[in-house]
Amino acid sequence: MSDATRASGLVRALNLLTVVRPGEARTALLLAANVFLILMAYYILKTVREALILGEGTAELKSYLSAAQVVVLALVVPVYGRLVSRFPRMTLINLVTVFFVVCPVVFYLLAQAGVPLGLIFFVWIGVFNLMVVAQFWSFANDVYTKEEGERLLVIVGLGASLGAVAGARVADRLIEPFGVLQLMLCGAGVLGLQLLLTNYIDRVERARRPPAVRVKAVTAAPAVNPFAMVFRTRYLLLMALLMLMINWINTTGEYILGGIIKEHATAMIAAGTAPGLSEGQIIGDFYAKYFSLANALGLFLQLFVVSRVIKHRGVAFAVMILPALSFGVYNVLIFVPLLNAALAAKVIENSADYSLNNTVRNMLFLPCSYEQKFSGKQAIDSFFVRMGDVLSAALVFVGTTYLALPSRGFAGVNAALAVAAVILAWRVGRHYNALTTKTAAPSAAA
Numbered sequence: 001m002s003d004a005t006r007a008s009g010l011v012r013a014l015n016l017l018t019v020v021r022p023g024e025a026r027t028a029l030l031l032a033a034n035v036f037l038i039l040m041a042y043y044i045l046k047t048v049r050e051a052l053i054l055g056e057g058t059a060e061l062k063s064y065l066s067a068a069q070v071v072v073l074a075l076v077v078p079v080y081g082r083l084v085s086r087f088p089r090m091t092l093i094n095l096v097t098v099f100f101v102v103c104p105v106v107f108y109l110l111a112q113a114g115v116p117l118g119l120i121f122f123v124w125i126g127v128f129n130l131m132v133v134a135q136f137w138s139f140a141n142d143v144y145t146k147e148e149g150e151r152l153l154v155i156v157g158l159g160a161s162l163g164a165v166a167g168a169r170v171a172d173r174l175i176e177p178f179g180v181l182q183l184m185l186c187g188a189g190v191l192g193l194q195l196l197l198t199n200y201i202d203r204v205e206r207a208r209r210p211p212a213v214r215v216k217a218v219t220a221a222p223a224v225n226p227f228a229m230v231f232r233t234r235y236l237l238l239m240a241l242l243m244l245m246i247n248w249i250n251t252t253g254e255y256i257l258g259g260i261i262k263e264h265a266t267a268m269i270a271a272g273t274a275p276g277l278s279e280g281q282i283i284g285d286f287y288a289k290y291f292s293l294a295n296a297l298g299l300f301l302q303l304f305v306v307s308r309v310i311k312h313r314g315v316a317f318a319v320m321i322l323p324a325l326s327f328g329v330y331n332v333l334i335f336v337p338l339l340n341a342a343l344a345a346k347v348i349e350n351s352a353d354y355s356l357n358n359t360v361r362n363m364l365f366l367p368c369s370y371e372q373k374f375s376g377k378q379a380i381d382s383f384f385v386r387m388g389d390v391l392s393a394a395l396v397f398v399g400t401t402y403l404a405l406p407s408r409g410f411a412g413v414n415a416a417l418a419v420a421a422v423i424l425a426w427r428v429g430r431h432y433n434a435l436t437t438k439t440a441a442p443s444a445a446a
Helices: 003-014 025-056 059-086 089-112 118-143 146-178 182-208 226-232 234-271 279-313 321-335 339-363 370-401 407-445
Strands: none
Touching (some): 025 182, 025 279, 059 118, 059 226, 059 370, 089 118, 089 182, 118 339, 146 182, 146 279, 146 339, 226 234, 226 370, 234 279, 234 370, 234 407, 279 339, 321 339, 321 407, 370 407
């Protein structure tokens, strides 16, 4: 079979997911492999996080630590913005990723010396998840034009879904025979591999064609601090508020589930039904299986639903789906606040978040400028997302300390927040349609 025949067959296969034109398959698959490795590393390390923090603390502590992440991000994001303006794309990506590759190795050595890591590792991985993942999607957005991105980011999103599934499965298989700490080194190795792939993709694209055309900025303002950029640009601000609200809802849902899991693990130890396993291993094993379920469903949605929703209903409609789903699942939890119901609710919510919402929210940056894709996106995907965690922590504190809210009470608050999120998503979609119409008009006229 000739190379041309194999390439033609590959394009036909990818066309089952979305529209792929000749010459586009290679970069799309390389980007998918890249984000596959990033998400694989993250889910390996995320399992470590859950085992450490719930083994050393409580579900409430998880919520409160989000405030520490916001403080760190408030300091880091402006520094990142200065790096964006100072360094070319690949130098920026290499500097940031190497830092995050080295950190798990350092944590492993500290843990071997007996240093408690639950608190610092929780804060670190929250920053890692948002900065490295956001940076990748900024890179992918900068490679593609708006028209290409709406078609091909669906394939890239599939890589993210597969990576999440693989990371959860690897963690599930390795945590019992090897232990929690060894997974840190595994995650660092996977992350280092993806950095090599990122550099290869950049070389391929530079050789194949000139750098992607950078579309007209949403505003004509000069480069500014990332936070100032968001607050001065209505479209970016609406996106920031939407991401904040979605994460507020999601994190409160994680608190509901985390409290139930903590009680379950404690009960198993007390009853002697988990011989030879520590509380941290029970929790880690449960979360690995939970992540596997959510990611498997997310993969199914990415394969068979996402591209069809975007193709037939558009980005503006698709961005409203996750908030609408959240409204439904938390209304169910108001009436059935049980372990299986909470697990099912979070699997449904997270699977939609990992697949459809993850793809669509990154498409929202396609009509933006280079600076907005890197600096503005970092501010939104890191600081504003983590502000949702802080608001969730405040809700948990008030709800547990003063109101004595049960699980159904927190579910009721989430259902109300979901209504506000649907309205924000509708407004974001309107702005996206307006911006893409403006950027397409000059091309049509030409």
